[in-house]
Amino acid sequence: MNFAELKEIIKYLKKTVTCNTCNKKFVNEGIRVLSTIGGEALFHIHCHHCHNEVIVHITIFEQTGEKSSINIETRKAGNISENDILDIKNFLKQFNGDFKQLFTEY
Secondary structure, three states: OOHHHHHHHHHHHHHHOEOOOOOOEOOHHHEEEEEEEOOEEEEEEEOOOOOOEEEEEEEEEEEOOEEEEEEEEEEEOOOOOHHHHHHHHHHHHHOOOOHHHHHHOO
């Protein structure tokens, strides 16, 4: 996904997607691109009105070589608890940096 496509997607998000808490539209400053790969993108959107946070996954479907449709999925970002922070801290204390070993264990 190139920069021009990302700009179009952000314009589309601002035009069509509203906050699922206060129904207000999102602004540029609240939209962050988390990742893109191929025809997919993941965004984090922060509502400046009510401070709700949303994760948005977008998939662009191509048909006969032309972009024909966009699929948007939104989900309210979950809250991080104190226990979540402690779990991460404890994991990092014991983690030796060997990702290969970490993923072969599971």
